[in-house]
Amino acid sequence: MASDRIGGLQVLFTIRRNALSAFPKRCLHEPVVRLRAAGRPLALVTAPDAIGHMMITHADDYVRLPFGRRVLGPIVGKGLLVSEGETWRQQRRAMAPAFAPRNIPIMSAHIMRCTEASCERLAQSRGRPVNLLEEMQTLSLEIAATSLFSMEAATFGPQVRALVSEYMGTVGRLYLADVFLPEGTPTRMRRRRADFRKRWTQLIASIIEARHQSGTAGAPRDLFDLLAQAHGPDRQDLLADEVSTMIVAGHETTALTLFWMCTLLAKSPEWQGMLAEEATRHDLSVAGAGKSLPKLEIARAVVQETLRLYSPGFMAGRLAKRSHEVCGVEVPEGSIVLVPFWLIHRTPQWWPNPTAFDPSRFLNDADPARHTYLPFGVGRHVCIGAQLAMSEATLAIARLAQQFTLTMRDERPVLPVATLTTRPDHAPEFVLQPRAH
Numbered sequence: 001m002a003s004d005r006i007g008g009l010q011v012l013f014t015i016r017r018n019a020l021s022a023f024p025k026r027c028l029h030e031p032v033v034r035l036r037a038a039g040r041p042l043a044l045v046t047a048p049d050a051i052g053h054m055m056i057t058h059a060d061d062y063v064r065l066p067f068g069r070r071v072l073g074p075i076v077g078k079g080l081l082v083s084e085g086e087t088w089r090q091q092r093r094a095m096a097p098a099f100a101p102r103n104i105p106i107m108s109a110h111i112m113r114c115t116e117a118s119c120e121r122l123a124q125s126r127g128r129p130v131n132l133l134e135e136m137q138t139l140s141l142e143i144a145a146t147s148l149f150s151m152e153a154a155t156f157g158p159q160v161r162a163l164v165s166e167y168m169g170t171v172g173r174l175y176l177a178d179v180f181l182p183e184g185t186p187t188r189m190r191r192r193r194a195d196f197r198k199r200w201t202q203l204i205a206s207i208i209e210a211r212h213q214s215g216t217a218g219a220p221r222d223l224f225d226l227l228a229q230a231h232g233p234d235r236q237d238l239l240a241d242e243v244s245t246m247i248v249a250g251h252e253t254t255a256l257t258l259f260w261m262c263t264l265l266a267k268s269p270e271w272q273g274m275l276a277e278e279a280t281r282h283d284l285s286v287a288g289a290g291k292s293l294p295k296l297e298i299a300r301a302v303v304q305e306t307l308r309l310y311s312p313g314f315m316a317g318r319l320a321k322r323s324h325e326v327c328g329v330e331v332p333e334g335s336i337v338l339v340p341f342w343l344i345h346r347t348p349q350w351w352p353n354p355t356a357f358d359p360s361r362f363l364n365d366a367d368p369a370r371h372t373y374l375p376f377g378v379g380r381h382v383c384i385g386a387q388l389a390m391s392e393a394t395l396a397i398a399r400l401a402q403q404f405t406l407t408m409r410d411e412r413p414v415l416p417v418a419t420l421t422t423r424p425d426h427a428p429e430f431v432l433q434p435r436a437h
């Protein structure tokens, strides 16, 4: 965490490199910290009441930050992740049924099919070091592609993976020009994003066309069928954007959750053992996992604790459309308002011994205090895929723990670096051994 003398501009510069060291210490004690960045007011909000004010009771007065659209636009177009106001409301209403709990069994089968394949790949390592960051990215992108397009994943999966990786490493990064230059300013990055957008929309159009050729009669097979039902034939353009939104919003966040969980478990043989013991008592086959999911209490608590310590979405940002007094502090119109989940999850007042990995915090129906646990956000923009993400992470970690013991090869600490998501500073080497039962 940064010293208290850090200025607003420095916060924005540091966030771009590593957001986790950008927040001044006094955020732990003051409900709202006000700074200035390039002449613009910046507010850092951590108190539960202040979060309730901006995310729930006065959510109309705090809109998404405009530069998010520039970075996400090339891939999600006008999808739910960037829309606003009445358009957002209609999109959210249309998509909500696809994410209803009744559809989790369909998704569980896709998740387990991909996790089985991952376990087979990992078994081939036979005690040699493996790069679990890469493997978890492959696994979660396969789950995203398969749960969206079960039929077409084999044909189009590699192309989707290649373009998503290109996006993450290039045009999908936040540049200072995104924050400071007015929208529409012609830059080299703008041209590169337009070029990427063209190639991406062509790929998604080919997948949708292939799906139409194969027919959509019968029970829904995957998220695509569920989303297509929601959008109808005259909203095909939006359907393509929503499909893209699901890939982008879902895969990197889930991959990082799985990766951080592996690093935490590698240092905690005790929780690994408890996880494995629970996993062996339940049916984690493709057909049976959906029914077992609610019974995996240890696995769920391990996922929840990982999301507390390493939330892949480490903060939310909004633009204040009106001035408000928030917990006694004036937040003027035009302020950039940031809610650092990372810091809230490590505040000793809410989380005793905050840096310790202790999944028992979440056992026995433990219920964190209001607005102190926000890995999926809160209010109107709360993550629509939260249940799906929890199911993915819970089933995948249980299945991995059932088959392997996990250790890390070296003692070099793995440091979180937050850019758009909370990523590790390097990919450590893990060793997986078959678990003796």
Ligand code: HEM
Pocket: 080, 081, 092, 245, 246, 247, 249, 250, 251, 253, 254, 257, 311, 312, 313, 316, 317, 374, 375, 376, 377, 378, 380, 381, 382, 383, 384, 385, 386, 388, 389, 390
């Ligand atoms: C562990 C995995 C995940 C994490 C930590 C996560 C985190 C978040 C957070 C913090 C937000 C709120 C952002 C804000 O308030 O500005 C959000 C929104 C969103 N997430 Fe997730 N997410 C995850 C997985 C997923 C998955 C699997 C999907 C879809 C398949 C998804 C789709 C979305 C969408 C569409 C939104 C925007 C919702 C709206 O504005 O109405 N996410 N997510």
